[in-house]
Amino acid sequence: MEAFWDTLQNAWGTLQNSFERVFIVDDRWTLLARGLGLTLFITLLAALLGLALGFLIAIVRSTHDKVTGLKPAPRAALNILNGIAKLYLTVIRGTPVVVQLMIIYFVVFGAVNISKVVVAVIAFGINSGAYVAEIVRSGIMSIERGQMEAGRSLGFSYAQTMVRIILPQAFKNVLPSLGNEIIVLLKETSVSGYIALEDLAKGGDIIRSITYMAFMPLIVVALIYLTVVVFLSHLVTRLERRLRASDH
Amino acid sequence: MTIDDRNTRAGAGDENILIRVEDLEKRFGDLVALSQINIDIHRGEVVVIIGPSGSGKSTFLRTLNMLEDPTAGAVYFNGVNLADLSVNINVHRQKMGMVFQHFNLFPHMTILKNLTAAPIALLKKSRVEAEEDAMRLLVRVGLAEKAQEYPAMLSGGQKQRVAIVRALAMNPDVMLFDEPTSALDPEMVGEVLEVMRDLAREGMTMVIVTHEMGFAREVGSRIVFMDEGQIVEEAVPEVFFTTPRRDRTAQFLRKIL
Numbered sequence: 001m002e003a004f005w006d007t008l009q010n011a012w013g014t015l016q017n018s019f020e021r022v023f024i025v026d027d028r029w030t031l032l033a034r035g036l037g038l039t040l041f042i043t044l045l046a047a048l049l050g051l052a053l054g055f056l057i058a059i060v061r062s063t064h065d066k067v068t069g070l071k072p073a074p075r076a077a078l079n080i081l082n083g084i085a086k087l088y089l090t091v092i093r094g095t096p097v098v099v100q101l102m103i104i105y106f107v108v109f110g111a112v113n114i115s116k117v118v119v120a121v122i123a124f125g126i127n128s129g130a131y132v133a134e135i136v137r138s139g140i141m142s143i144e145r146g147q148m149e150a151g152r153s154l155g156f157s158y159a160q161t162m163v164r165i166i167l168p169q170a171f172k173n174v175l176p177s178l179g180n181e182i183i184v185l186l187k188e189t190s191v192s193g194y195i196a197l198e199d200l201a202k203g204g205d206i207i208r209s210i211t212y213m214a215f216m217p218l219i220v221v222a223l224i225y226l227t228v229v230v231f232l233s234h235l236v237t238r239l240e241r242r243l244r245a246s247d248h
Numbered sequence: 249m250t251i252d253d254r255n256t257r258a259g260a261g262d263e264n265i266l267i268r269v270e271d272l273e274k275r276f277g278d279l280v281a282l283s284q285i286n287i288d289i290h291r292g293e294v295v296v297i298i299g300p301s302g303s304g305k306s307t308f309l310r311t312l313n314m315l316e317d318p319t320a321g322a323v324y325f326n327g328v329n330l331a332d333l334s335v336n337i338n339v340h341r342q343k344m345g346m347v348f349q350h351f352n353l354f355p356h357m358t359i360l361k362n363l364t365a366a367p368i369a370l371l372k373k374s375r376v377e378a379e380e381d382a383m384r385l386l387v388r389v390g391l392a393e394k395a396q397e398y399p400a401m402l403s404g405g406q407k408q409r410v411a412i413v414r415a416l417a418m419n420p421d422v423m424l425f426d427e428p429t430s431a432l433d434p435e436m437v438g439e440v441l442e443v444m445r446d447l448a449r450e451g452m453t454m455v456i457v458t459h460e461m462g463f464a465r466e467v468g469s470r471i472v473f474m475d476e477g478q479i480v481e482e483a484v485p486e487v488f489f490t491t492p493r494r495d496r497t498a499q500f501l502r503k504i505l
Contacts, residue, residue: 068317069314069317069333071333144350144352146348146350146352147352147354149315149346149348149352150346150348150352150353150354150411151354152315152338152341153313153315153341153344153345153346153415154341154342154365154366154370154414154415154418155338155339155341155342155366155370155418156338156366156369156370157338160369164365164369165354165356168356169354169355169356172356245398
């Protein structure tokens with residue numbers, strides 16, 4: 001019994017000791033705090049950019065596939081836009097996000113003096129946009145044709161019907177997938193370290209390399225990600241419940 | 249009115265003609281869905297279109313407001329050729345109410361919003377005015393107490409009555425009905441036909457695709473029989489149902505009556 005208590009006390013002492021070295025000495029915890037701030041900041045802006053891009057692409061794609069009876073000029077323009085959209089989807093979904101991030105930082109903006117945070121927002125936003133586009137497009141396609149016809153028969157234009165009638169319903173249908181996409185995005189920003197951004201994951205890694213202790217900083221980083229993800233899932237569930245008011 | 253607009257009024261002759269269809273044709277690829285359709289629909293008339301399934305009735309109705317683009321021919325509405333791609337179809341559709349087989353209410357809006365969305369956005373009515381008008385229409389079809397509910401809460405018959413007043417809220421010149429009772433349980437057919445009967449009595453111009461022969465006979469001012477994408481015969485109900493001139497019409501009537 002005595003021996004057991006000794007072991008426990010020893011373990012507790014070691015834990016306290018490493019906690020101090022990992023987080024307290026030199027205020028190392030601020031690496032994680034600032035890292036989390038940066039991770040959330042990049043995620044938020046990239047998500048907004050991704051949503052905007054995704055909705056735009058989804059509208060172009062579904063309009064191209066669904067609308068008939070256009071005059072030649074708008075039809076040609078739509079074909080070109082649709083071609084660009086398809087190329088974008090293929091390239092972005094066909095290459096790893098970390099490679100895209102590096103290409104945008106070192107190649108596209110290689111010769112320009114630009115904030116790395118902005119580069120990350122652009123890279124992750126463009127990446128997320130491709131996935132959002134396909135999610136939203138599936139949502140638009142899932143709305144019965146009759147909804148568009150009812151809107152048009154009242155005199156709404158195609159764009160008005162899209163915005164007032166189709167998209168709100170499509171958005172509601174794909175909300176779980178969109179929430180999931182933002183959660184994936186949050187986790188994917190953990191490769192920001194590749195362009196020397198000190199996000200949450202990088203913060204943990206820096207502490208590991210300074211202290212030569214891997215367990216505590218990395219586990220804590222994982223727990224912080226997990227907490228944020230659980231919180232985001234909870235938000236999505238609440239929003240879903242609110243939007244479901246119309247189908248009791 | 250611009251000069252171009254006036255040029256497109258070539259189809260207007262008789263002021264009493266609300267819709268004039270000229271040599272209308274609709275193809276889906278190789279399939280000819282409609283051909284050689286010519287018909288005038290006068291103000292205040294209730295035209296009932298009947299015919300076997302696949303005869304093109306619904307397609308014809310849907311070409312009237314360009315939900316289907318005709319492949320050839322013209323549809324003059326108030327003298328304007330809607331088949332002309334340079335015409336702003338949205339403006340004219342405001343004056344053509346349409347009621348669908350599957351109601352197509354907007355499920356994410358309350359009943360009241362279903363009725364007020366278009367008048368507020370397109371007729372520039374104030375919200376208060378649009379809501380007053382909507383409530384008046386809902387009272388008329390006995391659904392005032394449903395104003396704040398969502399479509400999912402309503403029965404089929406109630407949904408269709410809402411769909412009718414949603415179209416009426418735009419103050420249309422004509423109402424197009426595409427098999428309005430076909431998706432309803434039998435006990436709900438009556439309540440919808442009752443609303444349509446009232447409308448006809450008030451002098452609304454109506455074009456109705458339906459299988460309700462009793463209703464067609466009672467309310468129709470003219471019956472149009474279609475088969476294989478063409479108008480086979482048209483006549484006032486008494487003549488149509490008692491002494492059809494064409495064999496195909498007689499055959500059809502024998503089957504359904």
